Amino acid sequence: MMNCEERQVNISAMLDGELSGQELIETVSHLSECQACMKEFRRFQSLQSLIEEETSIPEAPPGLWDRISQAVPQKPVAKIIPLRTKFIKIASIAAALLIFFGLGYFMRKPTLTILEDPNSPIVLASDRGSMDDDQFLTLTRELLSSDPEYHRRMYFILHTLQADYWEGTYEPPETNEQGNSPQLMQTDATNDNNDRNIYRF
Amino acid sequence: MDWESIYQKHSRGIYQYLLNMSGNSHDAEDLLQETFIKAMKSEAALREPDRIHSWLMTISRNLFLDLYKKKMRRNTSTAGNFSDGMMEIPAEQVNPERNAVLSDFRSKLLQAMGELSETYRTAFTLSILQKHSYREIGEITGWTPAMVKINVFRARRKIATVLVEFRG
Incomplete structure (x- = not known):
């Protein structure tokens, strides 16, 4: 059984909003029965009011x-870059790197000097990231159809890449039925055994 | 971290605490400055940014306690300043118009606080003046929940005895 001193500790806590549950119920109940504790409660309340006023x-x-800021020079606060801006920056860097290495590859001396048929369709095996089939094919079509010369060069690069790195699964390109002008032929997307899609243009 | 914003947000509460604890604006200002300099130099130690106020208050309390101990050793304790009625009323509080109404109560409050031990003065300032929760007071002081509860009660009772009777 709590004595009045212990009850008054709880009365103080109750005024601070730090009492709950059974303790709160018992404290309120005790206040209704004990004049000494009620007097202390009122005194605490008066103090609270005086202080607040x-x-x-x-x-x-x-x-x-x-x-303070002179005593401890601050590092500049890092700006919070919105996700979209971040994505654009990363994409720009990736594009710049791609162009840089792509040009480097294009301008190097080719390892495969014999281009059997420049009008053959391009066979492209690609890890296309998060693009779905339609997006990937649309993008590739746009690139290849925009410039016949580009198509020819792409064929050359990819042919070389396949010859160099794609061991064992290389399929000879099919013949372009539309004659000498290299252009988009047809599209065929299939899954090969290595879980990579093959596209023919 | 954006320390200027943190200063704008938290300096006032910390200054009030230091003013109540030290009893004079000169020490409070020095301690507030030291608090932020120390915090900025050791920001890596702040593990929970959500609790930055408690962290800053802990730093300021520790700095105050260091100063308090030094003054006690030199026998010119801060408590002595309080009990001799030498506690300085901050400039903001000596506005003549407001002062006419408030000075009696405030000077009595400051005097009563000066008569409290450092422990009860801390409990009174953090709980009743600044309305920190008991959990926050525990974080700042290192007291257990039971210690917080009893220290706040005893501080409240001592101050109430002086002030409520003073007011009638």
Whole structure:
């Protein structure tokens, strides 16, 4: 059984909003029965009211921040870059790298010097990332059909790449039925055994 | 971290705490400055950014306790300043118009606080003046929940005895 001193500890906590549950119920119940504790409760309440009415929080001294910031030079705060801006930046860097290495590859001396049939369709095996079939094919079609010369060169590059790196699964390109002008022929997307799609243009 | 924003948000509460604890604006200002300099230099130690206020308050309390101990050793304790009625009323509080109404209560409050031990003054300032939760007070002081509860009660009772009777 709690004595009044212990009850008054709880009365103080109750005024601070720190009492709940059974303790709160018992404290309120005790207050209704004990005049001494009720008197203490009222005294605490009066103090609370006086403080709230008559005290204010002083302002920190003016100019203090300037002295602090001079004493500890701050590193510039990192800006929060929106996700879209970040994506555009990353995509730009990736594109620049692709162009750089692509040009480097294009301008190097080819390892495969004999181009059997420049009008043959391009066979492209690609890890196309998050693009679905339609997106990938549309993009590739646009690239290849925009410039016949580009098509020819792409064929050359990819043919060389296949010859160099795609061991064992290389399929000879089919003949372009439309004659000498290299252009988009047909599209055929299939899954090969290596879980990569093959596209013919 | 954007320390200027953090300063703008938290400096006032910390300054009030330091002013109540030290009893004079000169020490409070020095301690506030030291608090932020120390915090900025050791920001890597802040593990929970959500609790930055408690962390800053802990730093300021530790700095105050260091100063308090030094003053005690030199026998010119801060508590002595309080009990001799030498506690300085901050400039903001000596506005003549408001002062006419408030000075009696405030000077009595400051005097009563000066008569409290450092422990009860801390409990009173953090709980009743600044309305920190008991959990936050525990974080700042390292007291257990039971210690927080009893220290706040005893501080409240001592101050109530002086002030409520003063007001009638």
